[in-house]
Amino acid sequence: MAILSQADPATGIWKGSAGTLAIMFNLSPRTCRDDMEKLEKKGYLKRFLVAGRHTLYPVLVHNYECSTGAMNGKRLNAMESKSCETPIYDGCHESAGASAATVPERVPEVLKEVEKKRKEQVLFASSDKTRSLPLEQEPTVFELPLVDGTEYGVPQKLYGEYVKAYPGVTVMAQLSKMRTWLLSNPTRRKTRKGITRAINSWLSRAQDSSGRTGYLPLPEMEPRKPTAYEKDRDAFTEELQKRKQEMGVNYGG
Numbered sequence: 001m002a003i004l005s006q007a008d009p010a011t012g013i014w015k016g017s018a019g020t021l022a023i024m025f026n027l028s029p030r031t032c033r034d035d036m037e038k039l040e041k042k043g044y045l046k047r048f049l050v051a052g053r054h055t056l057y058p059v060l061v062h063n064y065e066c067s068t069g070a071m072n073g074k075r076l077n078a079m080e081s082k083s084c085e086t087p088i089y090d091g092c093h094e095s096a097g098a099s100a101a102t103v104p105e106r107v108p109e110v111l112k113e114v115e116k117k118r119k120e121q122v123l124f125a126s127s128d129k130t131r132s133l134p135l136e137q138e139p140t141v142f143e144l145p146l147v148d149g150t151e152y153g154v155p156q157k158l159y160g161e162y163v164k165a166y167p168g169v170t171v172m173a174q175l176s177k178m179r180t181w182l183l184s185n186p187t188r189r190k191t192r193k194g195i196t197r198a199i200n201s202w203l204s205r206a207q208d209s210s211g212r213t214g215y216l217p218l219p220e221m222e223p224r225k226p227t228a229y230e231k232d233r234d235a236f237t238e239e240l241q242k243r244k245q246e247m248g249v250n251y252g253g
Contacts, residue, residue, distance in 0.1 A: 003045065004061055006176045010183060012064030012076035013084065015056050015151075020141050023156065024172055046078040056143055056153060058084035068184070142175045144199075145182050147189040154199070162199070168207040178202050 007014040018033035060078035074089040140153030
């Protein structure tokens with residue numbers, strides 16, 4: 001469901017990995033990799049692993065019905081596709097016997113569950129060696145298209161900073177929305193230098209519009225009741241002042 005919800009609506013292709021899913025749902029990469037292999041064996045998807053890359057690679061969702069772009073209304077035939085660069089698409093009438101894989105217009109329920117359980121905050125199960133890598137060498141968890149036609153990979157460490165800085169939104173869901181918007185508005189894409197500023201602006205607006213800060217307000221405290229000592233002390237002070245006034249003494253002056 002997570003792969004289906006984040007696939008490109010124009011192509012039916014998702015760029016991610018077992019590591020990406022592991023970060024999203026706080027699972028081990030091995031568990032996610034095994035699940036993806038099972039889905040591939042059953043014919044639900046087809047992976048095109050990239051040599052030398054362990055984070056993002058194309059995943060074709062079989063029978064995905066495209067909802068925009070040149071392939072609008074056609075279904076991706078992942079099983080017959082020999083390359084992710086030239087995927088094969090069938091008309092809906094050609095695969096009428098197969099159920100189409102479609103994407104809901106709103107954020108899918110699975111991402112709402114991710115937000116509810118706040119699994120995004122458990123991000124780093126990697127080794128100390130991985131954590132000490134420079135930012136540009138960090139494993140990436142998501143890609144956004146740039147104005148020059150290349151992709152910007154959001155580093156895992158920077159993704160963790162976004163989660164801490166914007167607790168009122170689901171960062172992965174917002175990145176998915178941002179990617180779809182950039183794909184639909186190619187003239188509004190950013191440069192590699194300006195993309196991080198654009199991400200911050202997007203997440204800031206999303207959190208402001210949600211009206212949530214991610215923190216619960218402090219409960220209202222009932223006034224503290226005075227102790228017996230304080231009651232006796234206040235009564236004694238009041239009585240003493242009263243007698244001073246009766247005797248014509250300016251109390252406290």
